[in-house]
Amino acid sequence: MSDPAVTQDLVQGVGDPSEPAVPTRSNRPRSLWVDTWDILKRRPIFWISLVMLILFLLMAAFPSLFTSKDPNFATLSKGMDGPSGEAWFGYDLQGRDVFARCIYGARASIVVGVLATLLTVLLGGVAGVLGAYYARWVDSLFSRLGEMVLGVPYVLGGIIILGTIAPAQTSPNEFMIMAVVILVLAVLGWPILMRIARSAVLQAKHQDYVQAARALGAGPFRIIFKHLLPNSLAPILVYSTITVGSYIGAEATFSLLGIGLRPPVISWGIAIADHTRYIRTGAHAMLFPAVFLSLCVLTFVMLGEAVRDALDPKLR
Amino acid sequence: MTQVLSEHAAGGSHSGALLEVENLHVEFHTRAGVAKAVNGVTYSVDAGETLAVLGESGSGKSVTAQTIMGILDMPPGKITGGQIRFRGVDLLSLPEDQRRKIRGEGISMVFQDALSALNPVFPVGWQIAEMFRQHRGTSRSEAKKKAIELMDRVRIPAAKERVNDYPHQFSGGMRQRIMIAMAIALDPEILIADEPTTALDVTVQAQIMGLLSDLRRESDMGLILITHDLGVVADVADKIAVMYGGRIVEHAPVHDLYARPAHPYSKGLLESIPRVDLKGQELYAIKGMPPNLLEMPTGCAFHPRCPYRRDNCVTDVPPLYSISGTRDSACHYWREVLDDGSR
Numbered sequence: 001m002s003d004p005a006v007t008q009d010l011v012q013g014v015g016d017p018s019e020p021a022v023p024t025r026s027n028r029p030r031s032l033w034v035d036t037w038d039i040l041k042r043r044p045i046f047w048i049s050l051v052m053l054i055l056f057l058l059m060a061a062f063p064s065l066f067t068s069k070d071p072n073f074a075t076l077s078k079g080m081d082g083p084s085g086e087a088w089f090g091y092d093l094q095g096r097d098v099f100a101r102c103i104y105g106a107r108a109s110i111v112v113g114v115l116a117t118l119l120t121v122l123l124g125g126v127a128g129v130l131g132a133y134y135a136r137w138v139d140s141l142f143s144r145l146g147e148m149v150l151g152v153p154y155v156l157g158g159i160i161i162l163g164t165i166a167p168a169q170t171s172p173n174e175f176m177i178m179a180v181v182i183l184v185l186a187v188l189g190w191p192i193l194m195r196i197a198r199s200a201v202l203q204a205k206h207q208d209y210v211q212a213a214r215a216l217g218a219g220p221f222r223i224i225f226k227h228l229l230p231n232s233l234a235p236i237l238v239y240s241t242i243t244v245g246s247y248i249g250a251e252a253t254f255s256l257l258g259i260g261l262r263p264p265v266i267s268w269g270i271a272i273a274d275h276t277r278y279i280r281t282g283a284h285a286m287l288f289p290a291v292f293l294s295l296c297v298l299t300f301v302m303l304g305e306a307v308r309d310a311l312d313p314k315l316r
Numbered sequence: 317m318t319q320v321l322s323e324h325a326a327g328g329s330h331s332g333a334l335l336e337v338e339n340l341h342v343e344f345h346t347r348a349g350v351a352k353a354v355n356g357v358t359y360s361v362d363a364g365e366t367l368a369v370l371g372e373s374g375s376g377k378s379v380t381a382q383t384i385m386g387i388l389d390m391p392p393g394k395i396t397g398g399q400i401r402f403r404g405v406d407l408l409s410l411p412e413d414q415r416r417k418i419r420g421e422g423i424s425m426v427f428q429d430a431l432s433a434l435n436p437v438f439p440v441g442w443q444i445a446e447m448f449r450q451h452r453g454t455s456r457s458e459a460k461k462k463a464i465e466l467m468d469r470v471r472i473p474a475a476k477e478r479v480n481d482y483p484h485q486f487s488g489g490m491r492q493r494i495m496i497a498m499a500i501a502l503d504p505e506i507l508i509a510d511e512p513t514t515a516l517d518v519t520v521q522a523q524i525m526g527l528l529s530d531l532r533r534e535s536d537m538g539l540i541l542i543t544h545d546l547g548v549v550a551d552v553a554d555k556i557a558v559m560y561g562g563r564i565v566e567h568a569p570v571h572d573l574y575a576r577p578a579h580p581y582s583k584g585l586l587e588s589i590p591r592v593d594l595k596g597q598e599l600y601a602i603k604g605m606p607p608n609l610l611e612m613p614t615g616c617a618f619h620p621r622c623p624y625r626r627d628n629c630v631t632d633v634p635p636l637y638s639i640s641g642t643r644d645s646a647c648h649y650w651r652e653v654l655d656d657g658s659r
Contacts, residue, residue: 208432214387215427216498217420217451219413226446230437 049302059106069100108267113248119186128197146191162259200232245300333360340398351609355562361538368549371559424504430491434483441479447501489520561617578645
């Protein structure tokens with residue numbers, strides 16, 4: 001990376017063909033990912049979002065590192081007390097520590113965001129790759145199905161599904177509450193990922209190396225996994241990172257509407273929902289969870305955009 | 317693969333050449349109409365033999381090759397007739413999984429632009445090794461060792477050091493060598509090279525041609541060399557098939573064709589090669605445009621551009637007249653053309 005002239009030459013791939021083309025060992029193999037990393041590591045926005053991501057992940061994994069308070073311990077007499085030295089973010093309606101609840105809320109939000117994204121990538125990715133590879137009726141089937149799902153407004157779809165399959169009267173455990181929300185987010189979100197995967201694969205499919213692989217005896221399985229997928233990964237990866245952020249926001253929206261997560265799960269969305277009515281008397285109980293939520297969404301969106309910019313050859 | 321084929325060619329009764337294309341017809345169904353890309357092509361290649369298929373863009377030479385390989389996109393492509401026999405077995409009637417086994421092991425192919433024909437996200441050594449891993453189930457380390465041997469065989473300097481490099485780190489000529497290494501990895505009996513030197517510098521073209529020719533001799537492969545450049549085939553080819561408008565218009569041993577072409581189109585091609593002894597004169601060019609495949613001219617497809625044209629050329633499709641045991645020409649007036657000779 002030290003010599004720009006060398007890099008240029010390598011990228012362009014031109015050079016005297018009869019040259020004894022022996023690279024020095026310091027010239028490490030340069031792939032798409034090595035290039036991407038070289039660009040990423042020079043961008044402050046990448047490092048900022050990475051540090052924030054690590055913080056949020058630590059919060060989700062080990063909340064006790066950040067606070068020694070019990071998020072469920074309530075002192076009703078302190079209800080809606082403002083920030084103080086004792087409780088930095090003050091107390092909520094039921095006299096629970098807002099800071100502790102913000103910290104513990106990270107887990108539900110991130111688990112829901114990440115798992116829903118993984119499921120979305122799986123559903124949308126499979127549909128997109130199969131549709132693009134086999135074309136014809138397979139493609140039409142997945143595309144039309146996706147358009148039907150996309151035709152339903154996101155929040156409306158959420159209200160309908162969550163309102164029917166998860167009535168508030170029953171009280172399942174935390175895991176079930178989260179699983180239902182994850183499922184709904186993925187079921188409503190997969191078509192967008194399918195379109196991205198589909199267009200990426202369609203583009204890769206007509207490259208000469210896919211033709212060449214076929215000519216040298218590769219079967220469909222090998223072509224999909226060794227040629228199409230590795231060459232379509234970049235846009236899928238970028239979009240999924242951004243999706244984690246938007247799913248965390250969507251989870252909060254559903255929770256705010258009373259159909260997403262609910263106690264005993266601790267989440268930012270629930271905290272915001274519980275305190276919207278008290279915004280004039282005690283804004284802190286709603287404001288701090290909202291700030292955590294926004295920062296977390298921002299982290300994933302920023303990270304996704306940093307990666308997208310780094311993968312864009314036009315910006316090199 | 318050998319088993320597959322011997323089952324089909326039970327008794328080994330076939331007496332023809334290793335690969336025979338017979339009366340092949342391929343069409344493309346497009347929105348604008350039906351494009352007849354290949355209209356009755358017949359040629360054959362035997363072990364150790366080099367056939368050059370010559371023709372301009374749209375003459376059907378690449379489509380024929382893709383049909384032999386079985387990598388034609390269908391649709392829009394459609395094979396409407398003919399046979400492709402490999403060791404006497406008609407490939408077009410084989411099921412896909414058996415054809416796949418023949419690709420790479422029996423018949424292999426080198427593409428025009430090696431940069432786009434190599435997967436950009438994997439090291440070249442990995443891609444060559446993949447040939448052994450996928451067809452032979454060779455272990456990872458053994459396959460890599462074989463990849464290095466192959467890179468040596470196609471004369472890539474410092475193969476051991478470069479085995480982990482990516483395609484874009486190689487020059488054009490070196491990339492084409494890697495593509496060739498992949499194609500010959502499993503010792504195919506037939507190698508199809510589709511314009512292997514078109515994307516390369518003139519000096520490198522000769523090297524790659526030399527390499528292909530050496531490899532053919534070493535392993536007694538049949539080589540089909542597809543090109544639009546008469547200059548590159550003179551030294552390496554045994555026989556030559558000139559294609560125009562999806563048909564073979566002349567078929568001849570390479571030296572006969574160079575000495576005395578028997579079709580006005582081949583004659584025109586030869587005369588458009590710049591020559592030192594004709595320096596200062598205007599360079600000859602074949603007048604007019606290649607035929608529109610959607611609307612083929614009636615009669616002989618070459619008649620709108622032909623200096624020998626008579627009235628019956630517009631109406632009668634010329635058959636492939638046999639001139640001698642080894643030569644054919646699809647021109648009603650081949651005698652005249654032959655007698656005129658080349659300039």
